[in-house]
Amino acid sequence: MSAREGGRILVEQLLVHGGDCAFTVPGESFLPVLDAFHDVQDRLKLVVCRHEAGAANMAEAYGKLTNRPGLCFVTRGPGATHASIGVHTAFQDSTPMILFIGDVGSDFRGREAFQEVDFAAMFAPLAKWAARIDDVERIPEFVARAFHVATSGRRGPVVLALPEDMLSKKATVADARQMRIARAAGASRIVVGAEIVAEQDLAYIAAAMADDPPLHARHAAPGPREHGALPQPPRRRAQPARDPGRPRLDARVV
Amino acid sequence: MILGGPGWTRESCNDMQRFVEANHLPCACAFRYQDLFDNRLDHYVGDVGIGINPVLAERVRMSDLLIVVGARLGEMTTSGYTLLEAPVPRQKLVHVHPGAEEIARVYQPELGILSDMAPFARSVAAMSPVENPPWRSTVAEARADFIAWTGRREIPGRVQMWDIVDYIDKHVPEDTIFCNGAGNFATWLHRFHRYTGWRTQLAPTSGAMGYGVPAAIAAKITRPERMVVCFAGDGDFLMSAQELATAVQYNAPVIFVVVNNGIYGTIRMHQEKHYPGRVVATDIQNPQFAAFARSFGAMGEIVEETAQFGPAFDRCLASGKPAVIEVRIDPQAITPNTTLDAIRAASLANKKL
Numbered sequence: 302m303s304a305r306e307g308g309r310i311l312v313e314q315l316l317v318h319g320g321d322c323a324f325t326v327p328g329e330s331f332l333p334v335l336d337a338f339h340d341v342q343d344r345l346k347l348v349v350c351r352h353e354a355g356a357a358n359m360a361e362a363y364g365k366l367t368n369r370p371g372l373c374f375v376t377r378g379p380g381a382t383h384a385s386i387g388v389h390t391a392f393q394d395s396t397p398m399i400l401f402i403g404d405v406g407s408d409f410r411g412r413e414a415f416q417e418v419d420f421a422a423m424f425a426p427l428a429k430w431a432a433r434i435d436d437v438e439r440i441p442e443f444v445a446r447a448f449h450v451a452t453s454g455r456r457g458p459v460v461l462a463l464p465e466d467m468l469s470k471k472a473t474v475a476d477a478r479q480m481r482i483a484r485a486a487g488a489s490r491i492v493v494g495a496e497i498v499a500e501q502d503l504a505y506i507a508a509a510m511a512d513d514p515p516l517h518a519r520h521a522a523p524g525p526r527e528h529g530a531l532p533q534p535p536r537r538r539a540q541p542a543r544d545p546g547r548p549r550l551d552a553r554v555v
Numbered sequence: 556m557i558l559g560g561p562g563w564t565r566e567s568c569n570d571m572q573r574f575v576e577a578n579h580l581p582c583a584c585a586f587r588y589q590d591l592f593d594n595r596l597d598h599y600v601g602d603v604g605i606g607i608n609p610v611l612a613e614r615v616r617m618s619d620l621l622i623v624v625g626a627r628l629g630e631m632t633t634s635g636y637t638l639l640e641a642p643v644p645r646q647k648l649v650h651v652h653p654g655a656e657e658i659a660r661v662y663q664p665e666l667g668i669l670s671d672m673a674p675f676a677r678s679v680a681a682m683s684p685v686e687n688p689p690w691r692s693t694v695a696e697a698r699a700d701f702i703a704w705t706g707r708r709e710i711p712g713r714v715q716m717w718d719i720v721d722y723i724d725k726h727v728p729e730d731t732i733f734c735n736g737a738g739n740f741a742t743w744l745h746r747f748h749r750y751t752g753w754r755t756q757l758a759p760t761s762g763a764m765g766y767g768v769p770a771a772i773a774a775k776i777t778r779p780e781r782m783v784v785c786f787a788g789d790g791d792f793l794m795s796a797q798e799l800a801t802a803v804q805y806n807a808p809v810i811f812v813v814v815n816n817g818i819y820g821t822i823r824m825h826q827e828k829h830y831p832g833r834v835v836a837t838d839i840q841n842p843q844f845a846a847f848a849r850s851f852g853a854m855g856e857i858v859e860e861t862a863q864f865g866p867a868f869d870r871c872l873a874s875g876k877p878a879v880i881e882v883r884i885d886p887q888a889i890t891p892n893t894t895l896d897a898i899r900a901a902s903l904a905n906k907k908l
Contacts, residue, residue, distance in 0.1 A: 322776070322777060324773070346776070348773075348776060348801065348805060349801070349804070350769070350798060350801050351797040351798055351800050351801055352795070352797055352798070354765065354769075354794075354795060355768075355769040355772075355795050355797065355798040355801065356769075358763075358765070358766050358769035358770055358773075358795065359769045359770070359772060359773035359776075359798075360773070361766075361770070362734070362757050362766075362769065362770035362771075362773040362774055363773050363777055365754075365757055365770075366732075366754055366757065366773070366774055366777055366778065367777065368561075368562065368564065371773075386763055386765070389761055389763070390759045390760075390761040390763050390766060392761075393759075393760055393761035394561075394587075394759060394760045394761055395560055395561040395627070396561060397561070453653075454653050454654040454655070454656075455560075455561065455627075455652070455653055455654030455656065455657055456561040456562060456653075484653075484671040484673075484674065485653055485655075485669045485670050485671055486670060486671070486674045502666065502668055503678060503679065503682050505649075505665075505666050506622065506649055506666070506679070506682075507682060507683075507685060509620050509647055509649065509665070509666075510578060510580075510620060510685050510688065511685050511688070
């Protein structure tokens with residue numbers, strides 16, 4: 302295993318997890334990443350956009366279309382603020398996406414250096430997870446987690462800041478394995494290797510349906526109402542037959 | 556039954572369709588997830604989102620049982636938290652979602668199921684259907700409401716948007732991807748177009764203007780074998796029109812239909828509702844979009860009456876290039892239901908009361 306620059310380690314992790322396309326407006330803050338893209342253009346298409354909002358929206362749309370994280374690379378404060386619209390949409394739309402931001406070097410951090418922003422703080426309410434990779438040797442760990450967070454549970458955007466000096470450091474580290482995404486299977490018991498929904502939950506749905514004559518059997522079919530007239534709520538009825546002891550609110554994890 | 560949210564696949568949508576059809580359930584889709592159920596099928600009854608068919612809203616409100624699969628029960632899907640009462644809905648609610656934090660976020664379900672879409676859909680598709688359910692006739696009734704709601708209607712001016720959407724639907728492949736950003740213009744697409752199935756729609760539930768153009772370009776680059784049509788408003792389009800350069804650079808022949816009414820229409824509509832006659836900040840001056848498009852090396856067409864649209868669309872298709880069709884509509888045609896003048900008059904009359 303030979304030493305690789307941080308930018309190259311990062312791009313090779315994207316390939317490990319199945320990345321085949323990324324959207325960017327280039328910035329000098331992440332030149333080692335761009336340089337690594339140079340060598341993998343046959344496997345990973347780099348789409349150069351004209352505004353970071355365009356790049357982030359394209360990455361979001363890629364995520365929506367493929368169920369895989371849309372990948373986007375932008376620079377520091379101006380690039381990241383432009384790109385934030387795509388992160389917000391990915392959050393509201395539950396779309397898997399990873400925004401990588403070229404960040405100031407650790408030697409300048411905290412001085413409000415040129416275009417410096419605390420991205421973990423800035424994206425805290427916009428992203429599912431926002432973090433900075435400080436240690437070049439932990440790039441595989443952070444990128445693997447980013448893919449998993451973006452594509453598991455309620456999908457959403459992840460933001461990773463990449464300090465310039467971290468990207469140009471060399472390290473001898475192994476690639477991660479391709480991430481297999483853990484899925485909620487809806488079962489109330491652990492079923493190894495099977496993806497099923499618990500039988501009693503299905504039974505409940507069947508019972509709930511069978512228990513419910515349509516409302517219009519009891520009321521007139523809905524039609525135009527006089528302005529101001531409120532619809533009559535359906536009467537509350539007895540609970541359907543179901544597992545004794547089932548709590549009213551019953552969301553469970555495998 | 557309301558479908559929405561992330562993580563669907565073609566297979567899981569097919570599974571859900573089997574469950575819906577076997578049990579004769581009326582099926583709706585959440586705001587801007589209209590492609591999760593083929594709109595042409597008899598069990599599809601409309602979208603539960605912004606500008607919802609009031610008859611459908613009433614059905615949701617008055618329903619006994621709501622099975623919500625994948626959708627967040629957010630502001631847009633609940634008509635501002637009014638279709639269901641918080642925190643205990645009147646309806647019996649079954650909420651299936653892949654994220655535990657979304658279940659019971661606002662509404663306590665009778666049954667919450669933490670599940671990804673594929674395993675849930677596979678499981679319910681294999682359930683024995685309810686025999687001769689008493690709600691069976693509801694499907695046809697709700698479907699008739701949907702057909703009536705989405706039927707042709709005349710709008711002011713020389714351009715009829717229903718006819719334009721109908722023309723596109725009849726002249727593009729079934730798997731065409733339709734994109735849009737945000738604004739009242741999106742209503743023409745959302746209401747008149749029939750989404751044919753999974754991932755034929757890319758639209759922002761966030762309501763972000765400027766989304767449609769880059770989304771369409773990304774779609775064409777990612778799925779070059781599929782046709783991509785983008786609906787944009789004039790304001791919406793110019794928020795990301797610089798990406799036309801990207802479309803040309805990467806040879807992504809998207810057709811952009813720019814519905815130009817010269818105003819920030821959604822805001823004007825609300826302005827007239829709340830401050831009738833006091834127009835401010837909603838008039839905008841536009842470039843000539845066709846010439847603008849040609850300056851990028853794209854096609855540019857102008858449509859000022861309905862009959863011009865078909866030939867313009869065909870020329871764009873034939874060119875094999877990214878293309879912008881500027882459709883100039885009467886700003887009075889602010890929604891399929893009403894005009895700016897009518898909104899203003901109604902607001903003024905209300906104020907006098």
